Amino acid sequence: MALARAERLTFAYPEARAPALRDVSLELEPGEVVAVLGPSGSGKSTLLRAFAGLVPHFHGGRFEGRVEVAGRDTRSVRPAELAGTVASVFQDPEEQIVLSLVIREIAFGLENVGTAPEEILSRAHEALAAVGSEHLADRAVAELSGGELQRVCLASAVALRPKLLLLDEPTSQLDPGSADAFIEHVAGLGIAVLVSDHRPRRILEHADRVVFLERGRVVLDTAVPAAKTWLGENRPAWLGAATNGRATVQAERVCRLDSVQFAYRAGLPVVDGVDLELHRGEIVVLVGANGTGKTTIAKLAAGLLTPDSGTADLRGRAGMLLQDPTRYSIRERADEEVAVGVHGDRARARKALGTLGLGGMEGRHPRDLSSGERERLALASVLVIDPDLLVLDEPTRGVDPQRKAELAQLLHAGSERRATLVVTHDEDFARAVADRSVLLGQETILV
Amino acid sequence: MRPAPAVALLAALAAAALLAHHLASVGVVALVLFAVCLRAPKERRRFYLIGTLVSAGALFVLTPFIETIGSHPIWTGPIVPVLGQLDVTHEELISAGINALRLASVGLAFAAYALLLDHDGLLQAVRFARPAALATRLMPTLERDAAGFVEALRGRGVELTGVRGRAVLLSPLLASALERGLNLAEAMEARGYGSTRRTSLPRPRWRAVDSAAVVLAAAIVTAGALWL
Numbered sequence: 001m002a003l004a005r006a007e008r009l010t011f012a013y014p015e016a017r018a019p020a021l022r023d024v025s026l027e028l029e030p031g032e033v034v035a036v037l038g039p040s041g042s043g044k045s046t047l048l049r050a051f052a053g054l055v056p057h058f059h060g061g062r063f064e065g066r067v068e069v070a071g072r073d074t075r076s077v078r079p080a081e082l083a084g085t086v087a088s089v090f091q092d093p094e095e096q097i098v099l100s101l102v103i104r105e106i107a108f109g110l111e112n113v114g115t116a117p118e119e120i121l122s123r124a125h126e127a128l129a130a131v132g133s134e135h136l137a138d139r140a141v142a143e144l145s146g147g148e149l150q151r152v153c154l155a156s157a158v159a160l161r162p163k164l165l166l167l168d169e170p171t172s173q174l175d176p177g178s179a180d181a182f183i184e185h186v187a188g189l190g191i192a193v194l195v196s197d198h199r200p201r202r203i204l205e206h207a208d209r210v211v212f213l214e215r216g217r218v219v220l221d222t223a224v225p226a227a228k229t230w231l232g233e234n235r236p237a238w239l240g241a242a243t244n245g246r247a248t249v250q251a252e253r254v255c256r257l258d259s260v261q262f263a264y265r266a267g268l269p270v271v272d273g274v275d276l277e278l279h280r281g282e283i284v285v286l287v288g289a290n291g292t293g294k295t296t297i298a299k300l301a302a303g304l305l306t307p308d309s310g311t312a313d314l315r316g317r318a319g320m321l322l323q324d325p326t327r328y329s330i331r332e333r334a335d336e337e338v339a340v341g342v343h344g345d346r347a348r349a350r351k352a353l354g355t356l357g358l359g360g361m362e363g364r365h366p367r368d369l370s371s372g373e374r375e376r377l378a379l380a381s382v383l384v385i386d387p388d389l390l391v392l393d394e395p396t397r398g399v400d401p402q403r404k405a406e407l408a409q410l411l412h413a414g415s416e417r418r419a420t421l422v423v424t425h426d427e428d429f430a431r432a433v434a435d436r437s438v439l440l441g442q443e444t445i446l447v
Numbered sequence: 448m449r450p451a452p453a454v455a456l457l458a459a460l461a462a463a464a465l466l467a468h469h470l471a472s473v474g475v476v477a478l479v480l481f482a483v484c485l486r487a488p489k490e491r492r493r494f495y496l497i498g499t500l501v502s503a504g505a506l507f508v509l510t511p512f513i514e515t516i517g518s519h520p521i522w523t524g525p526i527v528p529v530l531g532q533l534d535v536t537h538e539e540l541i542s543a544g545i546n547a548l549r550l551a552s553v554g555l556a557f558a559a560y561a562l563l564l565d566h567d568g569l570l571q572a573v574r575f576a577r578p579a580a581l582a583t584r585l586m587p588t589l590e591r592d593a594a595g596f597v598e599a600l601r602g603r604g605v606e607l608t609g610v611r612g613r614a615v616l617l618s619p620l621l622a623s624a625l626e627r628g629l630n631l632a633e634a635m636e637a638r639g640y641g642s643t644r645r646t647s648l649p650r651p652r653w654r655a656v657d658s659a660a661v662v663l664a665a666a667i668v669t670a671g672a673l674w675l
Contacts, residue, residue, distance in 0.1 A: 058633050083639030095627055096634030104567040107648045114644030121648065142587075156638065304601055320602035326626070327599035330619050341603035367622060378599075385604050 002027040003192050004051055004164055009065035011046060011055055020046040022216040024065075028164065028192050035203045035224075036196040037231075037238060038213035039400040040372030044196040045091065047213065048166040051194060052088045053079035070163060084113035087157035088166040091371060091398065093149035093173070094324075102128070102144070103137045106156050113160060127159035128152075132181055146173035146323060146394075147290030147425075154182065158189070167195040171202065172397045173323075175289045175425050198400050199426055200238055204228065237401040251280040253315070254389050254419035255301050260310035262296055269308075270296045276438065278389060278419040283411060285430045286423045288440030294423045295323065295393050297440070301421055302391040316388025321379055323394045328378040329366035334358065337366050337377065341385040352384035353377070355410065357403070371398035379407070386417070393423045401428075408432040449651060450569040452660035457483075457556045457564075459664035463671025464552030470541055472675035473548040480555035487562035494590055495562060499554030503547040510543035511535040561586050568651075585624060592623050 005027045012019040021043045028034060028051075036044045049055040053074040056063040067074040070085050087109070090096050099105045106124035115123065128134045133151045141149065150173045157165060165186065171179035179202055186193055187206035197203045204210070210227035212220035212235070220230055231238045255278040263269040271293040278284055278301065286294050299305040300312050302320035319341070331337040338349035350362055356376040361369065366377055375398050382390065390411075396404050404426070411420060411433050424430050430437065457480075464476040484492055512530070517538025524533035596616050597607055607613050635641075 052637050054633055054637060058636055078641075079636045080639045080642040083637060083642060086637075088634075088637045090630075090634060090637075092630070095630035096638075098631065098635055098638075098640075099567040101565075101567050104648070108640075109638040111647055112639030112642055112645055114642070114646050117646050117649050120646070142591075160638075302602060304598060317604060318602075319604065322595070322599050322602060324595060324599075326623065327595045329622070330596060330600070330615060332618075340600070341605055367626060381603055387604075391602075 003030045003032075004028040004069045005067070006047070006050060007066045007068075009050060009063075009067060011050065011064070012062045013046075014060045016061070019062075019216055021050070024213075024216070024218055026211060026218065026221065028194060030163065030192055031190050032209065033187050033193045033195065033207045034209045034211055035200060035207040036194060036211050036213065037200050038196075039402060040198075040398065041370045042213040043216040044213055045168050046216075048088065048168050048194060048196060050074065051164065052086050052166055053077060053082045054088075080112070083109065084160050085162060086164045086166060087160045087162035089150075089153045089157050089168065089170050091169045091172065093146065093153045096153055097141050097149065100140055100142065102133075102139050102141060102152055105141060105152060106159050109156050109160050123159050123161075124155075127155040130158055130185060131155045132178070132185075145291050145295075147175060147178060150174055151178070151182070154186075161191075163191055165189070165191055165193045165195075167193065167197075169197055169398065170195065171197060171199065171425075173290070173394070173425065175287075176427050178290055179425065198396070198398065198404075199428065200401070201428065235402075237405050251416075254278050254280050255315070255318070255421075256311075256313045257297070257300060257307075258311045258313070260297075260300055260307040260312060262293075262300060262305060262307050264296075271300070273310075274300075276301065278421055280388070280419050281416050282435045283415055283420040283422060283433050285434035285437045286421060286440060287425070287430060287437060292440045294440055298391045298393050298421060298423050302389065314389060317385065318389040318391060319382040319385045319387030320391040321382045321393060321395055323397065325371070325374040325378040325397075326367075328374070328381050332365055333362065334364050334366055334369070334377055335362035338381045338384050341381060348384055349380075352380040355383070356380045357406065372400060372403060375399050376403070383410075383414075388418050390418050390420045391423075392421070394425065395422065396424060396426045396429045404429050405432070448660055449653065449657050450565045452657040452664070453564055454560065454569060455664040456660050456667075457559055459667040459671075461553045461556035463667045463675060464549050466668070466671040467675035468545070469675060470544050470548070472671075473545050473552065476671075477548045477552045477555060480552055480559060483559045484555055484562065487559075491587075491590070492558070492562055495554075495558035495586075499551055499558060502554060503551035506550050507543045507547035510546055511539040514539050514542060516542060588627065589620055589624060592620055592627075596620070 006024050009021055009024040010019050011021045024047065036047060038044050046055055050067050051069060057079050069082060097105055098108050103124055106127055107120050110120045110123055125134065125137060128137055131151045131154050133155060136148060136152060154170060171182055174182055183202050183206050195203055204224055207224055209223055210220060211218055220227060257274055257276040260271060260274045261269050262271050274297055286297060288294055296305065300307055302318040303314050304320060328337060330340060334353060335346050335349045338352050339346050342348050353359060353362060356379055358373060358376055358380065366374065369377060379395060395407065408429065422433060460476050460480055464473050467473050484496060512533055517536030519537040520534050521537055522535045526532045593616055596619060600607060
């Protein structure tokens, strides 16, 4: 008997012009790992929310059809009552953290579902250990990196011992090693998992089945081998692994970090003795495990931070895209937002929006865009200033493979005019854009 | 010390400042709270201290022109429509000083609460106050959001300067807080918040220092009401 099923589910958010899901039918067996793939805005997150009961309870909207989880109709059961049977990890870990200490954060869900008080702490520690984060137990969540937060969110879900785990882009902020461990762990839990990801290669290794959504409809629902064949023939970008393969000509040096040290707190340097040179014409990718200081180095290169010791020499203008695209919503129209960096020049802003595939969205409020569109709006806001040094921190979060391929092309197209530094955990994207990779270890940079 | 007795102490100091009538007494309370706030990290406390001191300073400057008490004028100015004759008396200055120090004390007590206390522990102790306590965490969150907006603008080559420059952040900060609130509410519901099955993490034991803090808090309020 199926653990969960959606029958002819059609759902439209309030005031939406078109349904987010159309006539979706799907069954999940106990212990089955199902990958949900599809472009940005195809309805993946909505489908996950439907199985958590959040659609329609939390969001409202028009709901047709039926969704059942463990024999309970989600229309007649509140999401809070489904918690424990179902656990969710959403896209942005920063927006699902409730408490300020990690161990209490994990305990929060356990308290809500009525776990015996004497078991709460042991189960919280067990869940943290299961995701390789036992050392974070007594840390303040405000001090954690994005990747660490993502693991804390997973631990919070795993601690509930759910029958169905819903994961929305769960590895977007994890380094490859941690992402491998994360997915391996999830697949080994023996529970049903519905996981959506824009970096599908890793998920496909562990999934039993693939569901591919487009414009709210299921266009593919089959076992992984057949799905790979279909993707290869119909959506090759989803299988990734394109390589750069271009010859680069290095011109003058644009940025140089020399023996740079930086600490957010006295005595605890995040980067120590780092050397890095960036030249016009090259795209350098900075990779390394979570918490090794990649973002800090990127900010030092862009001049957003000043080194405590050593020198950071920047020739020309730097532009940096930060990890969080919600920071690019100062204005109420997309074109005005992009124009902020060019003294309100809306013509340039519109051109930049068009280049990023956002033509026609000039008048939309930045907060009304989907997560992938917001990411591209943020990138347009930085690219429009035409910097000598372009620094991108995790530019592919929430971006589907087709858009990633377009972004790689875009970076290549303009690369001769600038030096480009990309911080990313996305191996496929790194391979597609990098002229040179810099691996950041625990204490040193290896070039 | 558990967070609840610590909150009682901070509340008692703020209450004592509001109840006390002598400039020196209110000044001492404000100084104690200021010293407590200095234990917070420099970067975080700056925002709270500047906000509190500017508000208290503004109150001190404006009060003598609005109040009309006392018979010992220090300065007599022109007659202004609506406000009448502007003057500053010795009694008005004392009153302005007390009111400014009271405001500073309340602000500093809140700053100490926001900067130094274990909010999770407090939530656990006062379960019904969870939404209110979550709301008090809004300030640090707004602080982080504001820093994020400023950093994103710097990454585009835009530097915000002055109060007017930073005023452009007000609307996005509000929108950001609302959006974050909705997302958090959704995540909380998905994690069972509001279900009828709820249990609780065992609380740490009540110790002598906690009892002492509660007694001291009561004594401070009593002293503020009767003798200070």
